[in-house]
Amino acid sequence: MFLTLANIVLPVFLIIAVGAIYAKKFRPDISWINKVNMDVFIPALIFSALSSSDFELANYKDLAIGSLVVVIGSGLILWPLAKFLKVKAKTFLPPMMFNNTGNMGIPLLVLAFGEEALPAAITIFVTVNLLHFTLGLYILDSRTKFSTLLRNPIVVTSFAGLAFSHFNLHLPAFLALPTEMLGQISIPLMLFALGVRLLDVDLSDLKLGTIGAFACPASGVLLAYLIAPFLNLPDQQWGILLVFAALPPAVLNFMLAEQYQQEPQRVASIVLAGNFASLVFIPIALWLALF
Numbered sequence: 001m002f003l004t005l006a007n008i009v010l011p012v013f014l015i016i017a018v019g020a021i022y023a024k025k026f027r028p029d030i031s032w033i034n035k036v037n038m039d040v041f042i043p044a045l046i047f048s049a050l051s052s053s054d055f056e057l058a059n060y061k062d063l064a065i066g067s068l069v070v071v072i073g074s075g076l077i078l079w080p081l082a083k084f085l086k087v088k089a090k091t092f093l094p095p096m097m098f099n100n101t102g103n104m105g106i107p108l109l110v111l112a113f114g115e116e117a118l119p120a121a122i123t124i125f126v127t128v129n130l131l132h133f134t135l136g137l138y139i140l141d142s143r144t145k146f147s148t149l150l151r152n153p154i155v156v157t158s159f160a161g162l163a164f165s166h167f168n169l170h171l172p173a174f175l176a177l178p179t180e181m182l183g184q185i186s187i188p189l190m191l192f193a194l195g196v197r198l199l200d201v202d203l204s205d206l207k208l209g210t211i212g213a214f215a216c217p218a219s220g221v222l223l224a225y226l227i228a229p230f231l232n233l234p235d236q237q238w239g240i241l242l243v244f245a246a247l248p249p250a251v252l253n254f255m256l257a258e259q260y261q262q263e264p265q266r267v268a269s270i271v272l273a274g275n276f277a278s279l280v281f282i283p284i285a286l287w288l289a290l291f
Helices: 002-026 031-050 057-085 089-097 101-113 115-140 146-151 153-166 173-198 206-230 235-245 252-259 264-290
Strands: none
Touching (some): 031 173, 057 089, 057 115, 057 206, 057 235, 089 115, 101 264, 115 235, 146 153
């Protein structure tokens, strides 16, 4: 059991560590790499997974509902905690709601459950990102216009992939193969970029970061167990939902907080502490899901 967990968790954190070590020595500017990943590689991965002949949206409907409940429910049950801590909801709640489904979630789920879990991981990733770029942005600024969502490459390729799947359409081989290859770049690159990005944040508010590091996975896992009896999830999808619920806050929360000037340093503390704490919570969630 220990060896199985180590073989799943260690590759993820080793690639993150390589990114952090490289960034510590060379301080690279990876903003353009992150942009290419978000604009090209991740959309290619999503389209390739969703448009594959074995993807049926109906098979993942309950999983999408479960992930939606985990995200929104985490915000609702932790709202009183934000008030108790006297922290602005705009600062505290987004990192509690929107966890690391991209940089860490997809690679971790594929390693834990095999390549056949990729469509399920993509389903969660798309669901969470649609929520993040709608509800998440609204939390940060109620004046946000959502028309830009329709120009987001991830959103566009998500709908395109679903359309291809629904109508049983297929790209010709000379297009399908490079699309799949471009998508395969995204997974290790997401982990490497996470390691680089974590060096840009700090633990200036250690108390808040520590509380958030425990509250994020605890609320997610609690909600996963509460919603499970109402969902018709196969065993593998239940395990995927449980591991997803235990993921730490996404680094994207820090980037958006910086963009919207919503106490980015406090958000950074929550994100960094949460990702360190995931060294404990992720193995526990994997043990619950796999054994």
